[in-house]
Amino acid sequence: MLLCLRPHRGSELLVRAAYHMAERLRAEWFVAYVECPAQRPLGGAEREALVSALNLAERLGAQTAVLSGDSVSDALVAFANARLVSRIVVGKPAHARWRDRLRGSLLDDLVRRSGDIDVYFISGERAEASRPAPRPVRPSMARSHLEAAGVVVLATALCRVLFGRFDNANLIMVYLLGVAFVATRYGRGPSAVAALLSVAAFDFFFVPPHLTFAVADTQYAVTFAVMLVVGLLISTLAVQVREQAEATSQRERRTQVLYALSRELAGLRAPDQVADVVCRHLAELFRGPAVVLLANRNGEMPRSDLADAMVVPLRSGDTTIGAVGVKPADHLRPLAPEQVDLLETIAHQAAAALERARLAAEGEEARMAMERERLRSALLSSVSHDLRTPLAAIEGAASTLLDESAALERETRRDLLETIHEEAQRLHRRVRDLLDMTRLESGSVTLDVEWQSLEEIVGSALNRAGRVLGERGVSIDLPPSLPLVPCDAVLLEQVLVNLLENASKYSGPGGPIEVMAREAPREVVLTVADHGPGIAAGEEEHIFEKFYRSSSSRGADGVGLGLAICRAIVTAHGGRIWALNREGGGAAFHVSLPRRDPPSPPTEPSPDETHRAGTSA
Amino acid sequence: MSTGLEPLVLLVEDESPMRRFLRAALVGHGYRFVEAETGASGLTEAATRNPDVILLDLGLPDMDGLHFTQRLREWARTPVIVISARGQERDKIAALDAGADDYLTKPFSVPELLARIRVAQRHREAVLGAPEEPVFSLGEIRVDLERRQVFVGADEVHLTPTEYRLLTALVRHAGKVITHRQLLKDVWGAAYATQTHYLRVYMGQLRHKLEADPARPRYLVTEPGVGYRLRLG
Numbered sequence: 001m002l003l004c005l006r007p008h009r010g011s012e013l014l015v016r017a018a019y020h021m022a023e024r025l026r027a028e029w030f031v032a033y034v035e036c037p038a039q040r041p042l043g044g045a046e047r048e049a050l051v052s053a054l055n056l057a058e059r060l061g062a063q064t065a066v067l068s069g070d071s072v073s074d075a076l077v078a079f080a081n082a083r084l085v086s087r088i089v090v091g092k093p094a095h096a097r098w099r100d101r102l103r104g105s106l107l108d109d110l111v112r113r114s115g116d117i118d119v120y121f122i123s124g125e126r127a128e129a130s131r132p133a134p135r136p137v138r139p140s141m142a143r144s145h146l147e148a149a150g151v152v153v154l155a156t157a158l159c160r161v162l163f164g165r166f167d168n169a170n171l172i173m174v175y176l177l178g179v180a181f182v183a184t185r186y187g188r189g190p191s192a193v194a195a196l197l198s199v200a201a202f203d204f205f206f207v208p209p210h211l212t213f214a215v216a217d218t219q220y221a222v223t224f225a226v227m228l229v230v231g232l233l234i235s236t237l238a239v240q241v242r243e244q245a246e247a248t249s250q251r252e253r254r255t256q257v258l259y260a261l262s263r264e265l266a267g268l269r270a271p272d273q274v275a276d277v278v279c280r281h282l283a284e285l286f287r288g289p290a291v292v293l294l295a296n297r298n299g300e301m302p303r304s305d306l307a308d309a310m311v312v313p314l315r316s317g318d319t320t321i322g323a324v325g326v327k328p329a330d331h332l333r334p335l336a337p338e339q340v341d342l343l344e345t346i347a348h349q350a351a352a353a354l355e356r357a358r359l360a361a362e363g364e365e366a367r368m369a370m371e372r373e374r375l376r377s378a379l380l381s382s383v384s385h386d387l388r389t390p391l392a393a394i395e396g397a398a399s400t401l402l403d404e405s406a407a408l409e410r411e412t413r414r415d416l417l418e419t420i421h422e423e424a425q426r427l428h429r430r431v432r433d434l435l436d437m438t439r440l441e442s443g444s445v446t447l448d449v450e451w452q453s454l455e456e457i458v459g460s461a462l463n464r465a466g467r468v469l470g471e472r473g474v475s476i477d478l479p480p481s482l483p484l485v486p487c488d489a490v491l492l493e494q495v496l497v498n499l500l501e502n503a504s505k506y507s508g509p510g511g512p513i514e515v516m517a518r519e520a521p522r523e524v525v526l527t528v529a530d531h532g533p534g535i536a537a538g539e540e541e542h543i544f545e546k547f548y549r550s551s552s553s554r555g556a557d558g559v560g561l562g563l564a565i566c567r568a569i570v571t572a573h574g575g576r577i578w579a580l581n582r583e584g585g586g587a588a589f590h591v592s593l594p595r596r597d598p599p600s601p602p603t604e605p606s607p608d609e610t611h612r613a614g615t616s617a
Numbered sequence: 618m619s620t621g622l623e624p625l626v627l628l629v630e631d632e633s634p635m636r637r638f639l640r641a642a643l644v645g646h647g648y649r650f651v652e653a654e655t656g657a658s659g660l661t662e663a664a665t666r667n668p669d670v671i672l673l674d675l676g677l678p679d680m681d682g683l684h685f686t687q688r689l690r691e692w693a694r695t696p697v698i699v700i701s702a703r704g705q706e707r708d709k710i711a712a713l714d715a716g717a718d719d720y721l722t723k724p725f726s727v728p729e730l731l732a733r734i735r736v737a738q739r740h741r742e743a744v745l746g747a748p749e750e751p752v753f754s755l756g757e758i759r760v761d762l763e764r765r766q767v768f769v770g771a772d773e774v775h776l777t778p779t780e781y782r783l784l785t786a787l788v789r790h791a792g793k794v795i796t797h798r799q800l801l802k803d804v805w806g807a808a809y810a811t812q813t814h815y816l817r818v819y820m821g822q823l824r825h826k827l828e829a830d831p832a833r834p835r836y837l838v839t840e841p842g843v844g845y846r847l848r849l850g
Contacts (some may be wrong), residue, residue: 424724425724428724432703435703435704439704448706448842450813450814451813451814451817452817453817453818453820453821455821455824455831455832456817456820456821456839456841457839457841458832459832459833459834459838459839460838460839460840460841462832462833463833463838476830476832476833478832480825484814484817484818488842489841489842490706490841490842493841598814599814
């Protein structure tokens with residue numbers, strides 16, 4: 001970033017503004033002053049101001065330079081290109097426009113020559129850069145009057161030329177034109193002056209007797225009066241038009257501000273985000289600190305330190321939900337009505353946005369409450385049915401065995417005892433699932449992650465699920481190059497057991513099951529596949545939900561938590577689990593676990609191990 | 618001191634239904650049986666009755682299994698089998714590392730229990746001075762401890778020195794569970810007590826060399842989260 005200093009006051013403010021800009025952009029910045037032959041030499045005070053500005057710049061971390069060149073813009077652009085500057089910053093021009101016409105405008109030159117470099121014109125007070133809004137140039141009072149007089153002089157000169165060829169009535173028109181021009185450009189005062197002077201000049205130069213202020217024909221009194229009135233009328237009109245134009249453009253700016261604010265607020269759902277955005281816009285608009293206070297649930301408002309602030313309450317319906325306060329830059333003056341209006345409109349928008357946020361939060365809570373309710377009732381019905389059924393069988397079998405009056409054969413006795421045994425195991429599996437799910441949900445399970453061999457986990461899972469698997473064929477395909485995987489062995493074994501139980505449940509008494517694993521660049525994928533009926537279309541995701549019983553499971557065994565538990569465990573490992581139907585029938589469940597580089601393989605230990613008959617492989 | 622009588626089992630268990638069925642099962646299989654409801658009374662019974670095996674429930678009201686085992690081990694080498702519930706892995710491993718010999722997870726079957734008790738007894742006898750067999754056989758596997766040779770069926774299998782040490786550590790504990798920590802200390806040394814990935818790699822190698830189906834091992838069994846076991850029969 002390159003800041004160009006010019007010889008007028010306010011350089012220090014410019015330097016500070018540039019410093020803030022550079023800080024925000026985290027950019028290297030330069031400050032340069034260009035000496036060129038076209039400029040007049042600097043006065044003492046100006047030189048001092050320049051030097052102190054350059055010193056300030058260096059203290060703030062800029063690199064300074066004094067450049068020379070044929071023109072300011074040439075030198076600047078050359079320097080900027082040499083140092084790979086991407087933006088040039090200049091103070092706004094403070095001199096009159098006509099000087100630019102004579103000497104050439106730096107503004108124009110720079111903008112045209114800068115090429116790829118952005119050019120920013122800033123004023124010193126604000127830290128932000130902006131393109132200059134075209135402000136109407138209002139010359140000072142004294143100047144306007146003088147210039148008004150100048151116009152009259154011009155008109156007189158013109159009339160001199162036309163005198164003799166045209167009627168006086170037409171000469172008046174020229175003066176009228178002059179007065180109208182002054183009124184449009186300079187306002188009421190100068191137009192009144194112009195009217196008077198025009199009348200005087202007309203009287204003096206063109207009304208007989210010439211070169212006196214006497215008036216021969218009293219008709220001219222009317223002329224004079226009319227000219228004066230016309231002058232005042234036009235100037236009033238002109239002032240009004242100008243004021244209306246300004247008011248309109250202010251309104252337009254306000255509307256834009258409100259629109260920008262409402263757009264930013266539209267997507268927000270959190271109250272503090274809303275407060276932040278509103279605060280920021282208020283601070284920008286009113287150029288002073290702003291604060292947004294939100295009432296808590298009990299309706300109490302927090303205190304704020306902002307003194308002398310203009311405060312507007314935020315209302316939603318009948319209740320006050322907060323307040324906005326802003327301390328404008330010139331807080332000693334009361335706010336203009338449009339500003340109060342703007343503040344209130346912003347407060348409305350803020351209140352509406354906060355209301356939206358509240359409703360969204362309530363909606364979310366309601367939804368979660370409904371989900372919790374669904375789960376609770378599913379749990380209750382599951383507990384009541386799925387646990388009571390095996391208990392009922394156990395109770396019934398046991399009481400039958402105890403019943404001395406029943407004459408039971410040995411076979412029957414054996415049968416009942418086996419029923420008790422099997423139902424007890426079934427009950428155990430269901431309770432285990434419920435407990436697992438509860439522990440996983442409550443977050444009380446911490447993963448005990450260590451490097452594990454999938455071969456071992458598969459082996460022990462097959463062991464544990466042995467009874468459920470029964471006599472069916474289970475084929476295992478684990479490539480020997482499978483890497484060690486970081487995981488919790490006990491939990492992953494449970495995942496496999498659940499998958500194996502699931503597979504055997506759905507693939508009938510003898511249906512074969514396959515277990516395989518393969519490695520991929522970032523993961524290891526374990527698959528349990530069966531040849532059963534597969535998963536009903538569209539249910540591939542639903543089956544992992546808690547208590548979900550697929551429509552195709554007739555009198556299914558289990559509480560419906562097995563797959564949900566698998567998902568919870570796999571997700572806790574940072575992995576994924578999904579199910580697909582296989583070509584040729586049956587379902588395949590895939591578990592993907594992220595892999596990491598295992599530690600370096602252990603080396604054979606101590607060299608004091610002398611050679612044995614068992615030589616190394 | 619048990620003198621040719623049936624072995625004496627001490628059960629330290631606070632839940633009465635558990636005591637009932639264990640009493641019935643063990644007495645039914647010819648063991649002598651004594652019970653204690655708390656850890657403290659369990660230690661007293663152990664001191665006065667000198668049982669051959671102690672069954673210890675980890676969920677005692679007055680002291681945890683670790684404590685009991687530590688106190689017991691101060692003056693007795695009696696085999697201890699801990700009975701734990703699922704999810705009590707840490708307690709289980711702590712007790713095993715403190716000197717317990719094996720474990721059972723509720724719910725368990727009586728045959729499992731009896732098998733563990735028999736293993737525990739056998740080891741006790743070995744400790745008490747019965748000479749170690751020079752050749753250890755397990756199914757098709759034969760380990761000649763004298764000549765340091767290993768055979769599967771008729772074929773000799775070549776093991777690296779580490780693999781051999783690992784196998785013999787398992788053989789020394791045959792039938793009993795041996796925790797990761799114990800195994801690492803035995804084979805690699807105390808400094809390696811936490812390098813479990815070593816075990817994964819070497820146990821995998823052993824399984825591939827000695828087992829017919831390394832993914833479904835008959836003898837070199839993994840106890841997830843706890844350790845390994847050389848399963849007998």
